[in-house]
Amino acid sequence: MGQSLERRRKKPEWPAFVDLEKFKGPDSQVYIIKDRCKECEWCIIYCPEEILETGEEINVKGYRPPVLKEGKTFDDCAECHFCELICPEFAIYVKVLEESDAEDE
Ligand code: SF4
Numbered sequence: 811m812g813q814s815l816e817r818r819r820k821k822p823e824w825p826a827f828v829d830l831e832k833f834k835g836p837d838s839q840v841y842i843i844k845d846r847c848k849e850c851e852w853c854i855i856y857c858p859e860e861i862l863e864t865g866e867e868i869n870v871k872g873y874r875p876p877v878l879k880e881g882k883t884f885d886d887c888a889e890c891h892f893c894e895l896i897c898p899e900f901a902i903y904v905k906v907l908e909e910s911d912a913e914d915e
């Protein structure tokens with residue numbers, strides 16, 4: 811059998827030499843392509859800032875894509891792009907907003 815859910819959800823220890831503050835940029839937004847997600851939760855489990863959680867909405871495949879955790883904002887994102895790298899479905903990505911993007915919003 812696979813790992814228990816509890817073990818699977820256990821937050822990994824991040825190496826002390828990873829200085830997340832160094833990744834922080836001016837502004838970023840995390841995008842999720844909902845219908846690609848298969849609810850593996852890797853992005854949620856491995857996000858060092860713990861800003862994601864499983865949403866309630868169900869996608870076309872019957873899975874629940876991640877959403878921004880209640881009480882968190884995109885300002886909490888370290889822009890480390892790890893969620894992007896680890897997602898097996900290429901369903902999540904981070905875009906660093908340019909000043910012109912911010913004006914559009
Ligand atoms: S880039 Fe992704 S993994 Fe990194 S802090 Fe932001 S949401 Fe979390």
Ligand code: SF4
Nearest residue numbers: 847848850851853897
């Ligand atoms: S890693 Fe990708 S497929 Fe897995 S829950 Fe996150 S967005 Fe969905």
